[in-house]
Amino acid sequence: MLGRSRAVGYVPSRMKPVVVMLAYNVERTLARTFEALPASLKPHVIVGDNCSTDRTNEVARELGLRVVRHERNLGYGGNLKRLFKLFLEEGGDIVIEIHGDYQYEPSLADLMIEYVARGHYDVIQGNRIRTRAEALAGGMPVYRYLGNRVLTLFENLWFGTTFGEWHSGMRAYAREVIAGLPFETYNDTHAFASDILMDCVSRGYRVAEVPCPVRYERDSSSVNVPNLFRYTFATVRAALRHPPWRRAPPRPPRNGASMG
Secondary structure (H helix, E strand, C coil): CCCCCCCCCCCCCCCCEEEEEEECCCCCCHHHHHHHCCHHHHHHEEEEECCCCCCHHHHHHHCCCEEEECCCCCHHHHHHHHHHHHHHHCCCCEEEEEECCCCECHHHHHHHHHHHHCCCCCEEEEECCCCHHHHHHCCCCHHHHHHHHHHHHHHHHHHCCCCCCCCCCCEEEEHHHHHHCCHHHCCCCCCHHHHHHHHHHHCCCCEEEEECCECCCCCCCCCCHHHHHHHHHHHHHHHHCCCHHHCCCCCCCHHHCCCC
């Protein structure tokens, strides 16, 4: 695990960041996730409680967090859709998605946002699979690792990319990206993660990634084997809707940022 996050984050004061924290039955991990965030981002958290049946809602409110509680489970994608709409309505500049199950390393959030804030990239994702040994040592189930590797290989070949993975649940987006994507049409399930990244790449948005330590613990969420097959089918079907010959050229860096 990384050390404690710095008291001061890297987000420029002119930017308005929003941290959307996805939560479903995470009463045991929500506080740890929040506490690991850089201090500069803690005032900007919105918890999307996806109709949890435990004390997730109460824990979030005890932490002083703003909570958007859904009256029914909207699915992973449905939860993000509502939170992204709120981000746009409230004039946010950069949004970062973090899961409340403490699977991804929250202390990296300000670093990921900084890449976007400086205009170098439009989307930054945390890559859990820097090496096979690290991913498995972090507790990633073997079937999840193998499924991720196969799908990522297919998607890299199809889209002409070299991402370490295509299925991260920790991503930072510039406002222009969320405002320019038809995210309301994406899948309400975990396949939302593939839909949005495929659209970003196809539309020429600048996408990059940083290594992100991962930990699968008893309280971490994970797609089971039957849902993994459904996710795989939805991902391949979505890829076929984005033929590589229709891919837009890369967009220039925003805010005059240099890529040199």
